[in-house]
Amino acid sequence: MNLSALQTRVARDIVAYVRQEQFEEGHHLTELGLAKVLNTSRSPVKIAMQFLAEQGMLTYDRNRGFFLALSAKDMAGFAQSLFEEAEDPLYLQIASMRLQRKLPEQFAETDLMRLFDVTRATLRVVLMRIQQEGWIEQRAGQGWQFLPIIDSVQAYEESYTFRAIIEPAALLAPTFMVDAEALSRCRRQQEYIARGGYLTMTPRELFEANAQFHETLATFSGNRFHLQTVRRLDGLRRLVEYQQASQRTPRKEHAEEHLEILALLEAGDRLAAADRMRRHLEHARQHKVLSGLFITGMATDTELT
Template sequence: MAKSQIDYSGAPPYLAVVDGRELPLRAMASSEQAPVALTPLQTRVTREILTLVRRDDLALGDRLAESVLAERIGTSRTPVNVALHHLVTLGVVYYDTNRGFFMAKSAREVTDVASQFFDEPEEPLYLKIAADRLARRLPDVVSEADLMRQYEVSRSALRRVLSLMQEEGWLERQVGHGWQFMPMIDSVEAYEESYLFRAAIEPTGILSPTFSANRVELEALKRRQQFIVDGGYLTMNSIELFEANSEFHETIAKWSGNRFIAQSVRRMDRLRRLVEYRQAKARKPRQGQALEHLAILEAIAGQDLLKAAALLRDHIEGARRAKVHAQEVFEA
């Protein structure tokens, strides 16, 4: 996409013509406002918005509806509103009082801003505990008191992280203040087992008699995967690439119409998230994965479900062979 050309001639005093479209001048001046500090929740929502913007490959002037963003992120409109106003101060978004929020530049031009939100982990304590568990430095059962001393954090901060891990299936609360770690992908053997499990159930979902692809979601997935192929993989960070991959697999599992397949795929994605983040940082991003995704989607669009299932099985098997040898992801 060529860089946008701004033309002020012939436009009203309060408008600029950008690529033939009239935009408020406040969009051009938004970066002059001083950014404010965000809470952890607002930071996460801002990161999610940037991920969606880049995944959808939005263009300059595209609208960002608060209600839609809140639904896709899974939060209320309040933190979304704060996050959007913060993006206004960073020059990514502009706000029109009567019409709402719009992109002040294309998604392909916000790489530098996005990197600010992905360079540092959203919750360092979460990563510390997870990394220590993967390295087997934490026992199967832990107490809140011991964890508070070990990581020098308050009980409220610790419980927030433990609750998140519980939601993702890593932990189970015991009687009293104890927590039990659940089986995790914490070894090369477990990592390979997870791929063998996925290779067994995901293609089966496509061949399920209740399988039905949502056309709107299908076109959206194709557009996002095409963006990665067209060069997005060069600028997207490991978190964005993993989430785009998860969305692809979880959406197809949902189309199966089988709640157990959909739940299993979603749970597997949660369990492998940390390992994938660490491994992705150690390898060069590739567009081959997105090309394989597109081939599977094309087969589904053409109603050739036998081919789609075979391609998906080959895709998962190929990923297993390529990744299970990277044992360094489990080293401390």
């Protein structure tokens, strides 16, 4: 079964959720329940569950629905395969070359068709996905144009500096309101990571858990522009961090810092939570930027001058 980009993401989210909750073999999963937890519609969930059944993770009973064929603790290999090998090779090629600035800022579809030896239909599917992710747009006349992304050390640092301004501010917004159920779900996820989940989670799972934490708190702000901005930045960071070598020790520390912020919000101390968020982002910036932990092949400031 060939999945769309959305269906693939939902399939990965289902696997991550099952592993986070540590469900046992035989656990019953429902379309409605997963759609609610993953904040998506039932249609992509249904297709994703059918795909996971084909892959052997789920079993299906016509009268009772879907059940886990594996326990969460036995899914490490399955998750690795799904998260690391199911990506579209053409998408990865374009992303890698874009990060290394080996593609022109503006181009025609025929240029990439020749470069990658693919049909227009195949290329179009990938370009539509990239457009949805926000790092490319169609030109008013003809062709396409890449938008600014995090493709250098300087750009990475700028993104963290900007986040340190907007994310603490979101926690202090006058419209801020905690969703207790979403916060509880977020806390369980971060507790799982901190207690050892980071040792077996794939880089994609770790990144998505991190993104979900920050986007959940942006949702609490009640300000659509806070949420839109955080999601946009997360989309740009995916290009870098999906391909970044796994650095698992700070992942534990970051999860612990996330838990401190959540505890302060539960206690109603938004001012302290905002200050802790600022220090958390500064810590992450120092680790990522100052220690030079970047993906292999990403342009450096020297290379860009």
